């Protein structure tokens with residue numbers, strides 16, 4: 001659906017037993033909308049397909065519906081209308097226990113506040129999503145840590161790491177199950193610019209080298225420029241989309257959307 005800036009992780013690549021060319025899209029939204037109460041529409045019905053091996057940024061002014069979109073897409077919230085599919089599985093057909101299992105096994109999450117468990121070591125944090133998944137959890141977690149450049153820090157406590165290192169651990173944890181998709185919510189929001197670039201490069205590498213799929217909510221045009229495409233929301237609607245976004249273009253669109261939100265002009269429909 002959208003172009004790629006570098007490499008071709010999706011084309012002809014196999015991850016595990018999965019033939020990425022034949023597999024269903026990592027994420028599909030069909031007419032997904034969310035009304036919190038009568039008349040308060042946080043998200044108007046949106047259609048979206050994110051193929052495997054792509055990196056999508058979701059942007060928009062505060063209150064435009066980014067978190068609502070992500071929560072519905074990730075199975076953390078149930079949309080009022082429409083259907084969400086993750087790796088071909090329709091979420092509305094799942095009871096709570098199955099949805100929880102799908103989120104644990106097939107979805108990775110990276111939040112602004114890395115959400116590491118302070119009482120566990122770094123490697124135990126990475127292994128958490130694997131705890132019900134077999135004896136090789138420790139080994140897989142260590143491999144994941146090595147892949148984010150922290151192979152030597154497995155026994156450390158999260159409090160002994162820098163903010164950027166903690167976010168690397170959070171990324172290793174998000175990837176450790178080999179999920180269909182990773183949702184990152186402002187993953188660089190609390191990092192300085194240089195550290196943020198390292199974290200974004202790591203997400204980019206996960207997509208290009210390992211064929212992972214990332215959907216990232218961000219306010220930062222520099223961060224969005226690491227994605228293959230950027231989607232822009234205004235008042236709960238998708239109003240624009242950029243392929244191969246560049247920082248200056250993204251900045252301009254965000255500035256215009258901010259003005260439209262403040263002065264009440266209508267956004268353009270895509």
Ligand SMILES: Nc1ncnc2c1ncn2[C@@H]1O[C@H](COP(=O)(O)OP(=O)(O)OP(=O)(O)O)[C@@H](O)[C@H]1O
Nearest residue numbers: 036040041042060061062063064065066067068069
């Ligand atoms: N639980 C809720 N109940 C009622 N309204 C809500 C609820 N959550 C969000 N909203 C409203 O839905 C709209 C979209 O909110 P959302 O949090 O998705 O926006 P956002 O783009 O993520 O904002 P921000 O960038 O500030 O996090 C806002 O008008 C918000 O006030």
